[in-house]
Amino acid sequence: xxxxxxxxxxxxxxxxxxxxxxxxxxxxxxxxxxxxxxxxxxxxxxxxxxxxxxxxxxxxxxxxxxxxxxxxxxxxxxxxxxxxxxxxxxxxxxxxxxxxxxxxxxxxxxxxxxxxxxxxxxxxxxxxxxxxxxxxxxxxxxxxxxxxxxxxxxxxxxxxxxxxxxxxxxxxxxxxxxxxxxxxxxxxxxxxxxxxxxxxxxxxxxxxxxxxxx
Numbered sequence: 001x002x003x004x005x006x007x008x009x010x011x012x013x014x015x016x017x018x019x020x021x022x023x024x025x026x027x028x029x030x031x032x033x034x035x036x037x038x039x040x041x042x043x044x045x046x047x048x049x050x051x052x053x054x055x056x057x058x059x060x061x062x063x064x065x066x067x068x069x070x071x072x073x074x075x076x077x078x079x080x081x082x083x084x085x086x087x088x089x090x091x092x093x094x095x096x097x098x099x100x101x102x103x104x105x106x107x108x109x110x111x112x113x114x115x116x117x118x119x120x121x122x123x124x125x126x127x128x129x130x131x132x133x134x135x136x137x138x139x140x141x142x143x144x145x146x147x148x149x150x151x152x153x154x155x156x157x158x159x160x161x162x163x164x165x166x167x168x169x170x171x172x173x174x175x176x177x178x179x180x181x182x183x184x185x186x187x188x189x190x191x192x193x194x195x196x197x198x199x200x201x202x203x204x205x206x207x208x209x210x211x212x213x214x
Contacts, residue, residue: 020114021119092192171187
């Protein structure tokens with residue numbers, strides 16, 4: 001970090017590390033609400049300073065306004081009975097009613113931040129059409145961070161683990177223990193229909209993995 005002209009605060013460190021290692025992007029509003037107590041002008045000012053240091057990049061994406069994510073829609077462990085797939089799918093789809101896509105400012109870790117923090121971000125979105133899903137994943141991380149900092153630290157994002165899961169379906173994230181063994185699979189259900197919910201459940205059940213579907 002000595003190569004940086006800007007002194008990084010603990011808040012800067014957590015934001016940059018999370019974007020480099022755990023989630024693909026945050027909306028400007030998510031950042032302001034979580035790290036700046038809702039003070040958007042102060043958040044924007046600091047984000048621009050970090051961008052000037054080539055640590056962040058901003059972009060405009062088309063995304064739906066996210067519903068409140070208080071708890072998983074389904075939580076399952078091996079040995080449990082299967083969830084009500086139809087009911088879970090209904091809740092996945094119903095929560096998006098009257099939430100049309102809108103332009104949204106989002107922030108992404110730069111190539112420099114990826115090098116400094118050991119991540120895989122490259123300063124651009126590979127699939128900008130998935131912005132709503134990626135923002136939903138980010139919202140799940142923020143919720144887990146509120147509930148338990150240990151869970152947030154145990155989060156291993158999809159891109160960080162893709163190389164270890166060749167030929168397998170890759171969920172949005174894993175929560176791992178100290179030995180990097182998977183404790184929970186984390187998936188943001190977006191607007192999944194029953195077929196996708198069923199496929200996700202069957203894949204986890206077949207591999208004996210506990211999951212939370214948000």
